[in-house]
Amino acid sequence: MKRFLRKAYAAIPFKQPVFELLRKHVDLPMCIYQHLHFRGVFKVRIDEQSSFRLHSYGDIVENELFWSGFNGVWEAKSLQAWRMLVGTVKGSILDVGANTGVYSIAAAALNPSAQIIAFEPVTRIADRLEANAELNGRAIRIVRAAVSDRTGIATIYDSTEANNYTASLEPAYNPAATQQYDVPILRLDDFLAKNGDISTVELIKLDIETHEAAALAGMQQLLRRNLPAIIVEILDEAVANAVQQQIEKLNFRIFGIDETHGLRPLQQLQPMGDQNWNNLLCTAERFCSAGLARLLDVRAH
Numbered sequence: 001m002k003r004f005l006r007k008a009y010a011a012i013p014f015k016q017p018v019f020e021l022l023r024k025h026v027d028l029p030m031c032i033y034q035h036l037h038f039r040g041v042f043k044v045r046i047d048e049q050s051s052f053r054l055h056s057y058g059d060i061v062e063n064e065l066f067w068s069g070f071n072g073v074w075e076a077k078s079l080q081a082w083r084m085l086v087g088t089v090k091g092s093i094l095d096v097g098a099n100t101g102v103y104s105i106a107a108a109a110l111n112p113s114a115q116i117i118a119f120e121p122v123t124r125i126a127d128r129l130e131a132n133a134e135l136n137g138r139a140i141r142i143v144r145a146a147v148s149d150r151t152g153i154a155t156i157y158d159s160t161e162a163n164n165y166t167a168s169l170e171p172a173y174n175p176a177a178t179q180q181y182d183v184p185i186l187r188l189d190d191f192l193a194k195n196g197d198i199s200t201v202e203l204i205k206l207d208i209e210t211h212e213a214a215a216l217a218g219m220q221q222l223l224r225r226n227l228p229a230i231i232v233e234i235l236d237e238a239v240a241n242a243v244q245q246q247i248e249k250l251n252f253r254i255f256g257i258d259e260t261h262g263l264r265p266l267q268q269l270q271p272m273g274d275q276n277w278n279n280l281l282c283t284a285e286r287f288c289s290a291g292l293a294r295l296l297d298v299r300a301h
Contacts, residue, residue, distance in 0.1 A: 042066050060074075093204070
């Protein structure tokens with residue numbers, strides 16, 4: 001029955017223009033609009049000056065961006081922090097675990113002079129990332145590899161769905177994986193050493209499904225040299241502790257990102273709970289230059 005209903009829904013014509021009209025006049029709650037998805041291209045407005053376009057395949061991230069906007073529901077405060085940090089970059093931005101490219105493409109729209117490199121090892125997802133980059137005419141360098149603590153080949157644990165958010169190099173993270181296969185992996189320090197045309201890395205987004213500590217272990221020279229700002233996904237205490245060990249000697253301030261209320265100063269990394277997965281690492285200088293004090297959670301004071 002569910003398969004029949006999905007096919008029937010997919011066959012309904014003119015969904016996107018109807019939804020475009022509906023969202024202009026009605027503020028629908030998530031419990032309703034999460035079911036109103038479509039396939040097509042739509043525009044995401046970041047601010048008065050900047051926007052980008054995305055292919056929607058009916059997936060949750062694109063659907064939430066369509067209905068609630070860039071500063072709406074999906075990673076709202078993380079995206080605001082990203083926007084503010086991107087504006088300060090004069091060198092390179094790395095999107096590690098880029099998926100279909102929301103962070104990369106937003107960065108390119110906000111700061112066209114920045115050098116943007118997106119890492120995505122899953123072929124079908126990297127194809128969508130590339131399509132989104134081409135849709136926007138953005139010069140994003142796409143690297144079809146996973147970032148880890150060594151350079152070589154590793155097994156990734158994945159599903160067979162067109163898009164998903166559970167593909168990981170950590171088998172324990174995705175025990176119900178329906179397929180596993182080898183992908184290229186790289187240490188960022190090795191990658192940067194081999195690619196001398198890459199300018200100073202000033203900003204990183206790191207979202208690789210509990211493999212974040214290994215990725216950080218492979219970029220220690222980069223971290224010590226550049227002290228980039230990092231938005232990193234922290235899903236549980238084990239990841240928090242492992243990542244904390246990798247940054248212990250670096251001069252980072254730590255903030256939990258509450259996607260509703262803002263940045264919360266922390267003594268050490270921790271999962272924020274509910275749907276608030278990200279932490280921010282940055283120096284006091286980068287925090288001030290980006291004006292991030294405006295995003296502080298006032299309840300934390």
